[in-house]
Amino acid sequence: MSYSGSYGQQRVANTIDLLTTAEYVQVINGLIDVGGGPESNRIADADVVGTDWQAEVFDNGAPIQNHSLAFSGGNEQTRYYLALNAFDQGGILRNTAFSRYAAKLNISSQITDRLEVGTAINVSYSHDKQVPSGFGINAQSGTMYTALNFDPTLPIYDSDGNYQLSSFLDMDNPMSLVNEVLAASNAYRTFGTAYAQYKITPYLTAKVNAGGDINMRRRDVYVGQKTRRAMAAGGSGSVINGMQGNYLLEGTLTYDRRWDSHYLNVMGGATTQRFVYSSSFQDAAGFPSDVTGSDNLGLGDQETFRMGTGRAANRLLSYLGRVNYELNNKYLVTASLRADGSSRFGINNRFGYFPSFALGWKLMEEEFMQEISVFSELKPRLSWGQTGNQEIGNYSALTTFSGGPSAILDDRLNVGTQPARYSNPDLKWETTEQLNAGLDFGLFNGRLSGSVDYFSKTTFDMLFALPIxxxxxxxxxxxxxGSIRNRGWEFSLNSNNLTGNLKWNTQLNLATLANEVLNIGQDNPIISGNVGQTSGVFILRPGSPLFSFYGWEIDGIWQQDDDFSITRDAVEPGDIKYRDVNGDGTVNGEDRVLLGNAFPKLTWSVGNQLSYKGFNLSIFIDGVSGVKMLNNNLVESYFPVSFRRNRYAELYLNRWTPENPSDRYPSFVNPGGQGDKRVNSFTVEDASYVRIRNVSLSYQFSPRWNYLKNLGVSLSVENLATFTDYTGFDPSINPNGGAFNRIDYNAYPLARTWMIGLTADF
Structure with a gap:
């Protein structure tokens, strides 16, 4: 039996430096004084106390705990492992939390000398409590959006005890979203596998494996009547139920034999997998009170009732084979072939064929290397292979239909349908081909070891929604x-710096990456990417990295003594000086340039472990460089949607004035006067960083009791410090979900977590 547990607290690792109440009053009134805002927006009472909305919505003391209890045992024929886990995490955003309770059981049994059977079963329940989030703006915005933009001169409640609203802003009070919008998900998941393995001969083994994964989820949302968004509607509630199922059956035959100087392993088999999805939703508004929330939608106004259901499925069928061969324990060859079929593709191209091979050479086994004592391992490698991608959603190759306009025929309302998708019966697998050359090495009897790899990966037949x-x-x-290519180097190094009573071990990892679009299937570039009120964020064109940021380069701020005759644009001192790339005297869409991309040029990490007797100290640091991200919260400070929003303090406290001729921050008197140029070299920021990811100190006791084998305690901190020039919450976040089209907007901030832990083996 073993136990491991930890308890800790979380704090927001970084907040955004917004204008304080006093600074906000100074800035708003100062802009109005110079014609940068309407007189009706002037703030009369400069002594107002106001509210720090970030401090109100964050919980800097959110607890987190994790407890696991495991039992294992058995005899020569049957072994078992049972594990129980409880995890509970309070969110650093108030009224958010996540908890999970899980159990796992593994059993394997040697029925006869030839037959082995086993099973692994996992069950879990999770509860996720949330507040509004996402990319919504104004009245439909989330908690983080309102906390960053709401008027800091206002209190949480008005004199009547209601949430204070602003007549200048079309958004909710941040605390009303925290307290009055109740959103929770409950998920029940069961997944597991069962197998039977039979030795037909000493060298030939057959194995059958069956598995399933069923996830049942219900999500409840209720927006209370005290919020701006649901006040007129009398509250609104919704319930969404969903089920995801994944069923697998596979069978393989394996021939495994070693004789003389040869080793051969041959495997062949087939797998089939079916995925099913179903969902239903109901929502209503106009409730007599908020008491029942989403638990009784029937109390709502029947005129607001809506419902919907959905069901989908897809299937995979694969045939696979692999050969491993080894000669003289030093020459290694691997070759494989997969034939994968997916119901998601067109009727003409359901199957894709993906071969691969790899070569390895254990150089240290050669006689001519025996005299070179500095090396303990030296193994060059070469591999090539193809893999397929079918992640396009269901029925993408077919013409599908959705709800369309309704019509009244014969005094009856008829709901129409309309085509929703253009069919493509020739749609096929997206293929990625990769060539890798590497070298594994060891020096000084293993004191220093590592690897060097070069890779070139090309993806072609890309699955892309092509404009028509x-x-x-x-x-x-x-x-x-179209096609894209990724190339780069990967380095890893492990060093045993000190041995003996004091041990010191270091791990270093480095990776470079260069991405290039080779072809997009058409002559014209594709411009995409929309978030909030920002559009046209990315460009896709051959010769450039995928999803490159596309906007305007800024050369500073127009100053009073500049030569204004070089431009035909209506600019004044204090305006942003956009670069006139083509030199035609005006800055427009033709002057946009590449502003970087989300592919880091270098990714690295360093880990150090020191141990002395029972003490162990571990420090892990990582970082990236040469990476960009659009900070759309910063965009809204440069180009406010409405005048009375809060803004980044640095920009406005150091803005251009005749007395402070800044060449970095404009005057903000007329931020939209030069058109919509939100994507620019100021708002697309360098997201490089160095982070102390984890520091852990532990002590391992030497217990003297027979029933206690091991006992350890630990203290650790995650995300101790981040060093970056990025002005958002966290340069490593990716709230829009795309790996290489990163936009930071209303993201959940990073948490710094302090933990104490205990482990015990009985």
Whole structure:
């Protein structure tokens, strides 16, 4: 039996430096004084106390705990392992939390000398409590959006005890979203596998494996009547139920034999997998009170009732084979072939074929290397292979239909349907081909070891929604077009710096990456990416990295003694000086340039472990460099949607004035006067960083009791410090979910976590 547990507290690792109440009053009134805002927006009472909305919505003391208890045992024929886990985490955003309770059971049994059976079963329940989030703006914005933009001169409550609203802002009071919007998800998941393995001969083994994964989820949301967004509607509630199922059956035959100087392993088999999805939703508004929340939607106004259901499925069928061969324990060859079929693709191209091979050479086994004592391992490697991608959603190759306009025929309302997708019967697998050359090495009897790898990965027949003429009735058609290439180096190094009573071990990892779009299937570049009121964020064109940020380069701020005759644009001192790339005297869409991309040029990490007797100290640091991200919260400070929003303090406290001729921050008198140029070299920021990711100190006792084998205690901190020039919450976040089209907007901030832990083995 073993136990491991930990308890800790979390704090927001970083907040955004916004204008304080006093600074906000100074800035707003100062802008109005110079014509940068309407007189009706002037703040009369400069002594107002106001509210720090970030401090109100954050919980700097959110607890986190994790407890696991495991039992293992058995005899020569049967072994078992049972584990129980409880995890509970309070959110650093108030009224958010996550808890999970899980159990795992593994059993394997040697029925006969030839037959082995086993099973692994996992069950879990999780509860996720949330507040509004996402990319919504104004009245539909989330908690983080309002906390960053709401008027800091206002209190939480008005004199009547209601949430204070602003007549200048179309958004909710941040605390009303925290307290009055109740959102929770409950998920029940059961997944597991069962196998039977039979030795037909000493060298030939058959194995059958069956598995399933069923996830049942219910999400409840209720927006109370004290919020701005639901006040007129009388509250609104919704319930969404969903089920995801994944069922697997596979069978393999394996021939495994070693003789003389040869070793051969041959495997062949087939797998089939089915995925099913179903969902239903109900929502209503106009409730007599908020008491029942979403638990009784029938109390709502029947005129607001809505419902919907959905069901989908897809299937995979694969045939696979692999051969491993080894000669003289030093020459290694591996070759494999997969034939994967997916129901998601067009009827003409359901199957894709993906081969691979690899070569290895254990150089230290050669006689001519025996005299070179500095090396303990030296193994060059070469591999090539292809893999397929089918993650396009269901029915993407077919013409599907959705709800369309309704019509009254014969005094009856008829709900119409309309085509929703342009079919493509030739849609096929997206293929990624990778070539890798590497070297594993060891020096000084293993004191220093590591590897060096070079890779070149090309993805072709990319699955992409290609724009098509609107005369077809559609805007895009999912097609196999274009290709991209990723190339780079990967280095790893492990060093045993000190041995003996004091041990010191270091691990270093480095990786470089260069991405290039080779082809997009058309001559014109594709501009995409929308968030909030920002559009046209990325460009896709050959010769450039995928999803490169596309906007305007800024050369500073127009000063009073500048030569204004070089531009035909209506600019004044204090305005942003956008670069006129083509030199035609005006800055427009033709002057946009590449502003970087989200592919880091260098990713690295360093880990150090020191141990002395029972003490162990571990420090892990990582970082990235040469990476960009659009800070859309910063965009809204440079180009406010409305005048009375809060803003980044640095920008406005150091803004351009005749007495402070800043060349970095404009005057903000007329921020939108030069058109919509939100994506620029100021708002696309360098997201490079260095982070002390984890520091842990532990002590391992030497217990003297027979029933206690091991006992350890630990103290650790995660995300101790981050060093970066990025002005958002966290340079490593990716709230929009895309790996290489990163936009930071209303993101959940990073937590710094302090933990104490205990482990015991009985």
């Amino acid at each position: 003429p609107s005369s077809t009735g559609y805007s895009t058609r999912l097609s196999n077009v």
